[in-house]
Amino acid sequence: MMSINSNKVFHLKTEVYKQMVEHCISEAPIEACGFISGKGQVGLTCWPVPNEKESPVRFAISEDVLKDTFNKIEKKGEQLTGIFHSHPTTRAYPSFNDIKNHTYPTVVYIIISLLKKEPVVNCFYINKNREVTTLILKLI
Numbered sequence: 001m002m003s004i005n006s007n008k009v010f011h012l013k014t015e016v017y018k019q020m021v022e023h024c025i026s027e028a029p030i031e032a033c034g035f036i037s038g039k040g041q042v043g044l045t046c047w048p049v050p051n052e053k054e055s056p057v058r059f060a061i062s063e064d065v066l067k068d069t070f071n072k073i074e075k076k077g078e079q080l081t082g083i084f085h086s087h088p089t090t091r092a093y094p095s096f097n098d099i100k101n102h103t104y105p106t107v108v109y110i111i112i113s114l115l116k117k118e119p120v121v122n123c124f125y126i127n128k129n130r131e132v133t134t135l136i137l138k139l140i
């Protein structure tokens with residue numbers, strides 16, 4: 001029997017998955033973004049935030065929004081477990097800039113592609129050496 005490395009699986013509450021995808025669809029054609037909080041490899045809460053760049057190909061989160069959201073996550077007794085953003089017209093894989101600008105190597109990076117009729121959601125780790133690992137996303 002094959003064993004699955006638990007580090008390569010990220011568990012996400014189905015409700016959070018839905019909120020995340022809905023936020024991305026509602027923001028299109030602008031790239032949408034937000035945070036996922038929870039415990040360890042589990043995402044329990046979705047925090048959609050405004051894309052400061054209001055761009056269809058880039059996203060940025062302002063310092064104020066960042067601090068405010070991190071405070072709320074702490075108050076809830078959770079930890080930051082993921083960052084998500086949409087790719088309105090490209091596939092669900094980190095772009096050159098995503099890899100270059102990724103500053104949280106310990107949390108998962110979720111990309112929602114709206115390229116096709118059905119949204120495609122993929123989950124990654126990007127380490128300090130800019131290496132991309134694809135994780136299995138399991139809904140709970």
Ligand SMILES: [Zn+2]
Nearest residue numbers: 087094095098
């Ligand atoms: Zn991207």
